[in-house]
Structures are given as C-alpha cells and as structure tokens.
Amino acid sequence: MPYAERRGAKWRVRWNTGKKHPENGKWLYDSQGGFDTRDDAIAYGLDRESDIRNDRYVSKRDGSLLMSEYCRTWPETQDVGHLRRRALKSMIRLYIEPRWGDLAVGEIRASAVRAWKMWLDDQPNIGEGYGREIFGTFSMMMDDAVEDGMRQSSPVQKKRRRGKYKKAKRERKKDMLIEDVHQLACNALTYWGFPGYVFILTMAFTGMRPAELYALRREYCPPNWPASDPLDDPEEEDREERHAEEMERYAGDDPMPAIRVQWQHQWKDGVLSLLPPKYMSRRALVVPPFLAELLELLLKSHDFDYVFPSINGGELAKANFTYSYWRKIADGQRERRGPVPGSGKGKGASRRWLPGWEPVKNWAGKRLYLLRHGHKEWVDEDVPIRIAVESRMGHEVAGVEGLYSNVTVGMERRIMAALQARWLRFVATLPEGWEPVSPTPLPVDLLEWMKSQVKAAEALTRGTGS
Incomplete structure (x- = not known):
C-alpha cells in the first residue's frame, strides 16, 4: 500500500518497487511529488503498484542511466561485423549522443523523438538513406532499452505514419551501353x-x-x-x-x-x-x-x-579509388604532365605524359x-x-x-x-x-x-x- 506525506504545500507518494537492494537486502522504494491532494498522490501510487503486479513497471533507478553511457556500451552488445559496428559507432557519435546524451534513457519522450526525426530529414548533409540508418539505429537502441527494463515502451512509434506522404527518391539510371x-x-x-x-x-x-x-x-x-x-x-x-x-x-x-x-x-x-x-x-x-x-x-x-x-604496383584498396581513379576515368581528363595520384612524391613520382579524353557518355558524375x-x-x-x-x-x-x-x-x-x-x-x-x-x-x-x-x-x- 503506498503512503503519502506532505512536502510544503504539496503531497508526495512513496511505493514499494518489489525489488531489494543487492547489498543490504532492504526494500527499494520509488516516489513522486507535486500532488495537490493526498487522494491524488495515493491514486498515483496505487497505479504504480498495479504496474508492478502486472510487470509493466520501470523503476526510476532502472531508467536513470544516461544515454551517453548507454551510447558507449550498446554497440558492444551487437553481433555484427566490424564494418557495421564501425558504422553504428559513427552514427551514435555524430548524431545520437549529441542530441540525447545528457538525458536518462527513461526520460526520452516520443514527441521529442518525432521532432528530432524531422530535424534529421531537413539536414542538407544527411541523405535520405543515411537518415533512415541513423533513425533505425536509435530505434534499435530504444527497443533494447525496453528489453533491459530501462523503459516501459519505446518512444519510436512504428505502427502508424504521421504527416504528409513522401515518395522515396530513386537514383535516375539509364541503360548500360x-x-x-x-x-x-x-x-x-x-x-x-x-x-x-x-x-x-x-x-x-x-x-x-x-x-x-x-x-x-x-x-x-x-x-x-x-x-x-x-x-x-x-x-x-x-x-x-x-x-x-x-x-x-x-x-x-x-x-x-x-x-x-x-x-x-x-x-x-x-x-x-x-x-x-x-x-x-x-x-x-x-x-x-x-x-x-x-x-x-x-x-x-x-x-x-x-x-x-594499382598504378604504382601496390594494393588497389590503399588508394582512394573513387577520387584517384574512377572520377578521372569517367569524367574526362585534360592533357597533362606531372605526378600521377597514388604514385608517390618527389623524385620517385611518376611524371608520365597523359593525353586528354572526353567524359564518357552517361557516366560523367556517376x-x-x-x-x-x-x-x-x-x-x-x-x-x-x-x-x-x-x-x-x-x-x-x-x-x-x-x-x-x-x-x-x-x-x-x-x-x-x-x-x-x-x-x-x-x-x-x-x-x-x-x-x-x-x-x-x-x-x-x-x-x-x-x-x-x-x-x-x-x-x-x-x-x-x-
């Protein structure tokens, strides 16, 4: 049974969470203040006890872990390849932790998540596909937080679509001749x-x-x-x-x-x-x-x-292939004499003559x-x-x-x-x-x-x- 106590002009209610301290074995209690009447406080406490009995309750202690700490530990729990792990850490470092790091996991609200999603969509440096990856990573983090008992539900709403319909953009392609x-x-x-x-x-x-x-x-x-x-x-x-x-x-x-x-x-x-x-x-x-x-x-x-x-006889993967090779091959090249990218510097650099060529039809910029x-x-x-x-x-x-x-x-x-x-x-x-x-x-x-x-x-x- 919850009990209420007066705190100044307001009332506070405390209730037993059903959990014991791992060291001293004493019962752990949660509390909530700011109620105008004792009855309101008791009613709130009874609702929480109902959540506890029906396994719906998330203790304030469980949801108090800061997102900054969760962002540090969560990627290590994912059974993915090293490239995917690196991508997850990059998205968390650049976009998720800067927005949510100062909040506790249990404090994140659905309305704030929707606003952040709109912000991601409006960023000129975040493509549509990359934006979906960032938001999908955050959604997985919130799903795991629910499974770990840090939240009662995810703040990411998946079952209903809000706002105007946006047709997915697709890259315009032509037949490959x-x-x-x-x-x-x-x-x-x-x-x-x-x-x-x-x-x-x-x-x-x-x-x-x-x-x-x-x-x-x-x-x-x-x-x-x-x-x-x-x-x-x-x-x-x-x-x-x-x-x-x-x-x-x-x-x-x-x-x-x-x-x-x-x-x-x-x-x-x-x-x-x-x-x-x-x-x-x-x-x-x-x-x-x-x-x-x-x-x-x-x-x-x-x-x-x-x-x-490669041009200098080494591993091709060590070159920036898109910049040093592909763009020159597809976009055209003016006649030149001088070092070839990827061939070294100084006296050992290749200084062969390169004739010019026109951009390849349908491939310039592709x-x-x-x-x-x-x-x-x-x-x-x-x-x-x-x-x-x-x-x-x-x-x-x-x-x-x-x-x-x-x-x-x-x-x-x-x-x-x-x-x-x-x-x-x-x-x-x-x-x-x-x-x-x-x-x-x-x-x-x-x-x-x-x-x-x-x-x-x-x-x-x-x-x-x-």
Whole structure:
C-alpha cells in the first residue's frame, strides 16, 4: 500500500518497487511529488503498484542511466561485423549522443523523438538513406532499452505514419551501353594501364563489388582456379567438399572459366585486411571466354599477388579509388604532365605524359557501383532466371523460392554464352582506329588480341546467319 506525506504545500507518494537492494537486502522504494491532494498522490501510487503486479513497471533507478553511457556500451552488445559496428559507432557519435546524451534513457519522450526525426530529414548533409540508418539505429537502441527494463515502451512509434506522404527518391539510371563500358575501359587503359582495362570489363561482366575486385588474388582467378584454390579459410568448414564440387563443375570434361569470390579488402582497426564478402556471399562466377583470356594475359604481365595492381604496383584498396581513379576515368581528363595520384612524391613520382579524353557518355558524375547495377540488368535481360541472377550478385533469395531453387550448370552456361555473345556483337562494330593512346608500352599486344575477337565475332555472325 503506498503512503503519502506532505512536502510544503504539496503531497508526495512513496511505493514499494518489489525489488531489494543487492547489498543490504532492504526494500527499494520509488516516489513522486507535486500532488495537490493526498487522494491524488495515493491514486498515483496505487497505479504504480498495479504496474508492478502486472510487470509493466520501470523503476526510476532502472531508467536513470544516461544515454551517453548507454551510447558507449550498446554497440558492444551487437553481433555484427566490424564494418557495421564501425558504422553504428559513427552514427551514435555524430548524431545520437549529441542530441540525447545528457538525458536518462527513461526520460526520452516520443514527441521529442518525432521532432528530432524531422530535424534529421531537413539536414542538407544527411541523405535520405543515411537518415533512415541513423533513425533505425536509435530505434534499435530504444527497443533494447525496453528489453533491459530501462523503459516501459519505446518512444519510436512504428505502427502508424504521421504527416504528409513522401515518395522515396530513386537514383535516375539509364541503360548500360557496352559502347560506354568499353570507352571507360579504354580510358582506364590510358590512365592506369592494362590492369585498368581489364578491371572495368571484369566489373561490368561479373557484377563483382569493388572491394571484391580489390582483393581478387591470383589463385582465385582463371586459368588458375579452381585447381589453385588454397583452401586456407578456417571458418569455411565444408571447403574440401565445396572444392571437389567446383573441380567437377568448372574444370571437368567441359570446363567453364570462373572466378572465385572469396574475400573483400576492408580496413579493420587501421590495417588493410582480407575479410569475407558482404553478407558472407562467397561464390563462383562464370566468366565469358574473352574475359578469361584477358585475365590470363593480365596475370602473365605481372607477378603481384593480386590480379589488379594499382598504378604504382601496390594494393588497389590503399588508394582512394573513387577520387584517384574512377572520377578521372569517367569524367574526362585534360592533357597533362606531372605526378600521377597514388604514385608517390618527389623524385620517385611518376611524371608520365597523359593525353586528354572526353567524359564518357552517361557516366560523367556517376558512381562506379552502377557498373554492378548494369551487369544485373544485362543478365536479367539475357537470362531472366531469378535464382541464377541473384546468386551471381551475391544475394540470397528468401522464402520457398530460395529454399527449393538451385543454380544449375545449364543456367551458368547460358549466362556465360549470353555475355560472350554481347561482347562479340559489340566487337563486330568497332571502327578502324579504335585503339586508345597509351603513354607507356603495353605488356600485351592488345590490337592483335582484338583482331582475334573480331574473327570470333565474324564466325558467330556466319553461324547465326545474320
């Protein structure tokens, strides 16, 4: 039974929380003041005791933890990868703790949360997607606070939508033309060298993520793989069984050239590290024969551990690829003489001549990642089998469809043939003098190789009667 006592002109009520002090074993009490009458105070105390009996009550002590402390400890309770943990800590440090850090967890009100959400939406430096991530992180923190007994309910209202409807903004995209892709590859050849030419074509014809391309090692690339697979990942429990299946599938009587996506390059604790691909999406990707030939030529041209060395011959992931490579390749380049970004400084810096080139149609200002999007569009168009396309992109198909479906050898052969045919149809249209200007000698005779591709295109045309 709660009891009330007068405090000046007002009344205060105290009630037993049903919990005991962990050290001395005495009952713990909560209180609330500011009531005009004794009856009002007693009624409030009775309501709290009802909450206690029905397991709805959150003690003031339980909800008194400051958000600043909760922001420090909460990320460590999340079972996520290091990149996601780093993103959570960044959003908390930049946006959540500055707004809520001085309040107790139990003091946060729904109206204040709605006002903060509107503030996030109005910030010019916070994109729509990033804003959703920030608010989603805060929502998870409040849900966990409820489970930990620091709040009775979350202040984030999820079941009803308020305010005017806003249509989600989507990036405007155009069809990915193979003519544009090849021009990007030629620009990369001029600026970066032969590795750049093959890099662009590999991303466009496999849909690999950039970090997966940065970390592509020789042993996971045709013609070496799958025979060269080191099987050295201790977290992959079924690697022996997986390797046996891949030897039969990709190196058997009728082999298919394929890349094994085993790692991605990411920075972890300040160290460039090999980590599993996003969503643990290790996979094998069949590649069209022309690309397998280019990859073999590239591997013969250098002895670096990774397939795509940077301009200065080091790990590509150590460069700011978007700024130092991609923007120059896609947005155009004026003729210049001087150091090449990423090639060092002082006497050892590269000062090769770079000819100018125009921006690539439909790609100036666009993201590198759209090459991956474009690859999916190509495969969707040529081989519209959802399980094959999504598996190739490193996605899982949910539900019964994903459970019952499987990527067959026939599906992979259709993808390989469709990509090869797309390339050969393009090669047949190449005009005289298509060759890009290279400021340094190429390690391969690209012109002679392209002539062989033209012959293959002519043979395909004769074979189809078109």
